[in-house]
Amino acid sequence: MLNLALLRDPALAAGLLGNALVSTVMMATLVVGPFYLARGWAWTPPASAWRCRWGRWWRP
Secondary structure: OHHHHHOOHHHHHHHHHHHHHHHHHHHHHHHHHHHHHHHOOOHHHHHEEEHHOOOOOOOO
């Protein structure tokens, strides 16, 4: 997929590393984060879906 000799170029290696870091943070924030929030606040799945859909995080 990727020729490892290309990673000797510092600019390309830094760009790939930065892209991987940003992708990891975004995935954790947008995909995994809501599951941990819902579990920590003891929300049921329908309540979690409603709050995620309408953005009403402050209502019980």
